[in-house]
Every structure is written in structure tokens, then in C-alpha cells.
Amino acid sequence: MTLEEAFLLDTLRCRFKYLREDSGLTQQEAAHHLDVPFTDYLLYEEGEHLPDVLTILHAAALYKVSVDYLLGQTETPHRDF
Numbered sequence: 001m002t003l004e005e006a007f008l009l010d011t012l013r014c015r016f017k018y019l020r021e022d023s024g025l026t027q028q029e030a031a032h033h034l035d036v037p038f039t040d041y042l043l044y045e046e047g048e049h050l051p052d053v054l055t056i057l058h059a060a061a062l063y064k065v066s067v068d069y070l071l072g073q074t075e076t077p078h079r080d081f
Helices: 003-022 027-034 038-045 053-063
Strands: none
Touching: 003 027, 003 038, 003 053, 027 038, 027 053
8 A cells, every 4th residue: 555545545534534423423324325335434434445436425415525625635624616
């Protein structure tokens, strides 16, 4: 695993968990909203597996944040429309 991949996994892990908790969702509820198996969602929050592009897009829509924020490209969570 490259340093960039490790950084991305860690960033997504942190953002998925923070946004889920901030929204008051359980891991099971988040998995349901994102239409992914619960076991896959657990791996995202553990930083063991990268979500696919559609899951990242769904997460951005669910939490009303930008994809750039989820990927760690910005610290500003708001989407610009």
C-alpha cells in the first residue's frame, strides 16, 4: 500500500465515522442508507477497505458534504452549488 492510499483510507475512515455520529446514525443505519452490506461499512470505518465511487457519492449526498471533503481534498464540508 502506498502512502497516498494509506492516507486516503484513514481520511475516509475518520470522515465516515464523524459524519455518521454527527448525524445520529448507527453503523447499521448508515450501511442501509448507503445501500452497502453492514460488513462492508464496518471495513470502511475501520480503514480496511476503500468504498467504491458510488458509495462515496451516496455518502456525500447523505451527509450533504462534498466529495472533496470526504476524500480529504478540503476541510470545508459544504458543497458549492
